[in-house]
Amino acid sequence: MEDKKTWNRNEQWSDEIELLKSIIAQTELVETTKWGGIVYTWNNRNIIGLGGFKNYFTIWFFNGVFLPDEKNVLVNAGEGVTKGLRQWRFTSKAEVEEKLVLHYVNQAITNEKNGLSIKPEKKTVEPSGFFLAKLNENQALVEQFNAFSPYKQKEFIEYIDSAKQEKTKLDRFEKIKPMLLANIGLNDKYRK
Incomplete structure (x- = not known):
């Protein structure tokens, strides 16, 4: 039986990620593990994920492009590649404002309920x-x-x-x- 792979940077930010998890627990999202990382779903749809990286820990919003980013905290992790995903990066617990995190997460849930999502583009290949x-x-x-x-x-x-x-x-x-x-x-x- 294969060992399940897990996101290896989460240990570095375990306290910070636990803080985010405690905030997200106040919502209707369901915690699961996908691709070795922490993902929260609503109605089996991916809404947000949590993870740690070398220099920061983050919440990523799968359809973050639709979030009104009033505080200008979201970044496109793969400019020119990533269409819908947006990250909110933190470097310490002190940067995490519970009310603001809840506001963004609840807005992401509302957007999903309203059907706002990026549909993958079908790539057509022309033969040479x-x-x-x-x-x-x-x-x-x-x-x-x-x-x-x-x-x-x-x-x-x-x-x-x-x-x-x-x-x-x-x-x-x-x-x-x-x-x-x-x-x-x-x-x-x-x-x-």
């Missing part, structure tokens, strides 16, 4: 000219490829087009040809 040219050399390959679900098509496209060298692309294409003709997805052997 190389991929299309090789595929179009054999009508049976085209038909078999088109019979796959968009998800499986995407796997094939990314497998070929992620290669940097033309020789590697050719080698990979030769490898997938029998799979296409046999109606076997690129990663089918790993699926249950």
Whole structure:
């Protein structure tokens, strides 16, 4: 049986995180563990998480982009990457104002109840000219490829087009040809 991984920086901030937990316990959120960290949910929806990092401990709001940040305390941890998540970082217990934390957490709950959330964008992958040219050399390959679900098509496209060298692309294409003709997805052997 595998050991469950836990967030390894929480011990460094254990007293501070316990303070945040005692504040959040005053809300209707349910504490759980996800991805090895402390996550609070409402109606099985992720609302906030708690964690410790090297230089700070934090509350992250999964849909924090919708919070009116009156006190300007929220930061985007991954500028240009993270769309909805926002963090509120602390470096000491003295920075934690119970009323303000409750205000932000309750606003996050209200936003979730009102359906405010970032929906993940579906990424479309366009096949390269190389991929299309090789595929179009054999009508049976085209038909078999088109019979796959968009998800499986995407796997094939990314497998070929992620290669940097033309020789590697050719080698990979030769490898997938029998799979296409046999109606076997690129990663089918790993699926249950």
